[in-house]
Amino acid sequence: SRKPIRVAVTGAAGNIGYALLFRIASGAMFGPDQPVILQLLEIPVEGPQKALKGVAMELEDCAFPLLTDMVLTGEADVAFKDANWCLLVGSKPRGPGMERADLLKDNGKIFIAQGKSIDAVAADDARVAVVGNPCNTNVMIAAAQARRLPADRFTAMVRLDENRARAQLAQKAGVAIDEVTDLYIYGNHSPTMFADFTHAKVGGKDAASVIGDEAWLKNDFLPAVGKRGAAIIEARGLSSAASAANALVDHVRDLVTPGKVHSVAISSEGRYGFAPGVWAGMPVRTTATGYEVIETYAMDDFAKSKIALTNDELVGERETIKDLLA
Ligand code: NAI
CATH class of the missing domain: 3.40.50.720 (NAD(P)-binding Rossmann-like Domain)
Known part of the structure; x- marks a missing residue:
C-alpha cells in the first residue's frame, strides 16, 4: 500500500x-x-x-x-x-x-x-x-x-469563484454544469475578480453567442459571481463554508491530476497585464511535476479593463503590507 x-x-x-x-x-x-x-x-x-x-x-x-x-x-x-x-x-x-x-x-x-x-x-x-x-x-x-x-x-484559492461562475452560466443557459468549459477567474478573490466569460464555452460553442445577452453577462453575471460570498452571508448568517471546502478539494485534487485546467492564484510574473509579484488568479494546466500557466487567451478591451481593476486592488493590498514583505 x-x-x-x-x-x-x-x-x-x-x-x-x-x-x-x-x-x-x-x-x-x-x-x-x-x-x-x-x-x-x-x-x-x-x-x-x-x-x-x-x-x-x-x-x-x-x-x-x-x-x-x-x-x-x-x-x-x-x-x-x-x-x-x-x-x-x-x-x-x-x-x-x-x-x-x-x-x-x-x-x-x-x-x-x-x-x-x-x-x-x-x-x-x-x-x-x-x-x-x-x-x-x-x-x-x-x-x-x-x-x-x-x-x-x-x-x-479562486476555485470557489470559478465554481460559482460555472454554476451561474449553466443555470442561465439551461445546460448541465459539464457543458460549461473554458471559464476561468482572473485576479483577486474579491468582488473585483474577473470571471472571463469572453472565452467561455457552452456545449463547445462561444458562451456569449449561446446566451445572447451581453448586458446580462456584463451587468448581472459578473457582479453576481463577485458578490456571491456576501449573498451567502446575508442568507445563511455565516460565510460560505461547505462550498469553500469543496472548492479546496477541487483546487488540490486538480493540482495533483495531470492534464486538469483550472483557475489558481499564482505569482503573476507579469502575465495577463498583472503587476509582477502579485498573486493573481489565472488558468493553469497541471503537469506531471507541477503546472504550466495558460498564457494564450487574448483579452479584448473589456476584459483588459476588468483585469486592470482587480490588478489595482492587488497592488493596493501589497502596498498596505509592504513592510511585511521585507
Ligand atoms: P472560522 O472563523 O470559522 O475559522 C477560522 C479558524 O481559524 C478559527 O477556528 C480560528 O481559531 C483559526 N485560526 C485563526 N488564526 C489562526 C492561526 N494563526 N493558526 C491556526 N488557526 C487559526 O472561519 P472559516 O469560515 O472557516 O473561514 C476561514 C477563512 O477562509 C476566512 O479567512 C474566510 O474569509 C476564508 N474564506 C476564503 C474563501 C476563498 O474562496 N478563498 C471562501 C470562504 C472563506
Missing part, C-alpha cells in the same frame, strides 16, 4: 475545517488509494483546542480507512513538520470597526510566521494552498518567507 501523505490544515476547528477534514479523510482530495495523515493546527487557546479535539473525535468515529494518523497542535512547527500539503485556512476575521488595512496587517503577521515555519520544517515537495482571506495577499506574504521552497509551490 502507498505511503501516507501528510496534510497540514490550519484553522482546523473553524467552519471550513469542519466541512473539509472529512472529505480529505474520505479520499475526495487525494483519491481512494492514498492514505493521509492529518496535522491540524488551531490557535493555542483552550476553546479552539478543545473544539479541535471534538472534531478529531468525530473523524475517529467515521472509521475512515485512509486516515492513518492525526496530529492536533497549537504549534506551527509541529503542524507543518514533513507536511506534503499545507492548507492555510485559518485567519483572523474582520472584527467590528476594524479597518481593512488592519485586517491585512494582522493576517500578514500570521502568514509570515506560517511561511517561515513551512519553509523550515515541511517536506521537500511541500505545496501550499491559502484559503484564509485576503488569500492572494496572504499567500504572497507566506511565499516571501521561503528560502528553500520555490514560489510556484504557493497558491491561493
Whole structure:
C-alpha cells in the first residue's frame, strides 16, 4: 500500500475545517488509494483546542480507512513538520470597526510566521494552498518567507469563484454544469475578480453567442459571481463554508491530476497585464511535476479593463503590507 501523505490544515476547528477534514479523510482530495495523515493546527487557546479535539473525535468515529494518523497542535512547527500539503485556512476575521488595512496587517503577521515555519520544517515537495482571506495577499506574504521552497509551490484559492461562475452560466443557459468549459477567474478573490466569460464555452460553442445577452453577462453575471460570498452571508448568517471546502478539494485534487485546467492564484510574473509579484488568479494546466500557466487567451478591451481593476486592488493590498514583505 502507498505511503501516507501528510496534510497540514490550519484553522482546523473553524467552519471550513469542519466541512473539509472529512472529505480529505474520505479520499475526495487525494483519491481512494492514498492514505493521509492529518496535522491540524488551531490557535493555542483552550476553546479552539478543545473544539479541535471534538472534531478529531468525530473523524475517529467515521472509521475512515485512509486516515492513518492525526496530529492536533497549537504549534506551527509541529503542524507543518514533513507536511506534503499545507492548507492555510485559518485567519483572523474582520472584527467590528476594524479597518481593512488592519485586517491585512494582522493576517500578514500570521502568514509570515506560517511561511517561515513551512519553509523550515515541511517536506521537500511541500505545496501550499491559502484559503484564509485576503488569500492572494496572504499567500504572497507566506511565499516571501521561503528560502528553500520555490514560489510556484504557493497558491491561493479562486476555485470557489470559478465554481460559482460555472454554476451561474449553466443555470442561465439551461445546460448541465459539464457543458460549461473554458471559464476561468482572473485576479483577486474579491468582488473585483474577473470571471472571463469572453472565452467561455457552452456545449463547445462561444458562451456569449449561446446566451445572447451581453448586458446580462456584463451587468448581472459578473457582479453576481463577485458578490456571491456576501449573498451567502446575508442568507445563511455565516460565510460560505461547505462550498469553500469543496472548492479546496477541487483546487488540490486538480493540482495533483495531470492534464486538469483550472483557475489558481499564482505569482503573476507579469502575465495577463498583472503587476509582477502579485498573486493573481489565472488558468493553469497541471503537469506531471507541477503546472504550466495558460498564457494564450487574448483579452479584448473589456476584459483588459476588468483585469486592470482587480490588478489595482492587488497592488493596493501589497502596498498596505509592504513592510511585511521585507
Ligand atoms: P472560522 O472563523 O470559522 O475559522 C477560522 C479558524 O481559524 C478559527 O477556528 C480560528 O481559531 C483559526 N485560526 C485563526 N488564526 C489562526 C492561526 N494563526 N493558526 C491556526 N488557526 C487559526 O472561519 P472559516 O469560515 O472557516 O473561514 C476561514 C477563512 O477562509 C476566512 O479567512 C474566510 O474569509 C476564508 N474564506 C476564503 C474563501 C476563498 O474562496 N478563498 C471562501 C470562504 C472563506
